Amino acid sequence: MDEPSSEADRALRMQIAQEAADKTPVGTIFTRSLQFFLVPLLIVLSCVGIYLFFTYLVGGRQTPREWVQELKEGGPLARKHAAAQLVAELRRQVHEDRRDPALVAPIIDVFTSLKGTDAESRQTRALVARCLGLLGDTRGTPVLLEALRTEDVAEAKAAYIDAIGALRDPEAAPDLVKLLDHPSSIVRKYATFTLGALAVPEAVEPLKGRLGDERPEVQWNAAFVLAFYLRDASGAPILRRMLDRAYITQIVTSGFKEPGGIGEATAANAPALIAYALQMGCQGIAALGDAASVGALESLAAGDPDIGVRDAAMKTLRVIEKR
DSSP: OOOOSOHHHHHHHHHHHHHHHHTSOOOSGGGGSSOTTTSOHHHHHHHHHHHHHHHHHSOSOOOHHHHHHHHHHSOHHHHHHHHHHHHHHHHHHHHTTOOOGGGHHHHHHHHHHOOOOSHHHHHHHHHHHHHHHHHTOGGGHHHHHHHHHHOOOHHHHHHHHHHHHHHTOGGGHHHHHHHTTOSOHHHHHHHHHHHHHHTOGGGHHHHHGGGGOSSHHHHHHHHHHHHHTTOOGGGHHHHHHTTOHHHHHHHHHHOOOOTTOOOOOOTTTHHHHHHHHHHHHHHHHHHHTOGGGHHHHHHHHHHOSOHHHHHHHHHHHHHHHHO
16 A cells, blocks of 8 residues: 655645535535445435425524433424434534534433334434534444444435444444445445545455445445555556546436435436546545556546536646656
């Protein structure tokens, strides 16, 4: 695995990553970084809709502690409303670089008390899991792992993996390795990205096994995390292919037809998904300093229709030139 050649290279790669993250559609906490096909779309859309609906109906702004209390005492709809509002408040705290560690224990209590198996209960529990991720406290790891082990719905598993990823706790690595062979590609791709983001050496060999996954989005996640987090070039051929707009467009617009799956593009979201995949490829190539990608990068920098893609390609070319 290659080490960064200089502090300047490292800073430039992180700038590429940050700027790409700022252009991604809003999603979950893993949200703000490198999340192509990583957010369980069905859950996210439902949660956003719930949040907007109740924000419209209910005026005023309560504190996180008040929303936690409503989560404990309210009925099903009130709990869902409170969970969505609490996510919004905790996101605001993260943005302002302030978190309240005193919220961790009561939110864990709420999470463990939510036992329903209907869709509404699962959506509420997914939102509360996201709260634990936003708090960034590894006290949430054991309860999230237990929920992950006992949950049998792929989208719910993905939500818990997403929250676990936000905590960046290496203790989650063994559970994530086990999920790399899960029957659902939704679970596989979340487990793949999250395991890679933990950047533990023991993740390298299991992640290499996902480079041959039957689903391209799982391959892409494996190639990216191996390069970006672990500086392993095993997925370089996949990353080079991710610099081909025509290829990415064909994959995205064909949709992923797994029953109950997510990631199927629409006319509205396909351009953003395509652009993000191309930027993701650039970031992976930048991490490796892969000179074999120069031609493809030059084509993107000169003529891609998306300004974010052009910018990422140009920055990646500068990283390669300095190596």
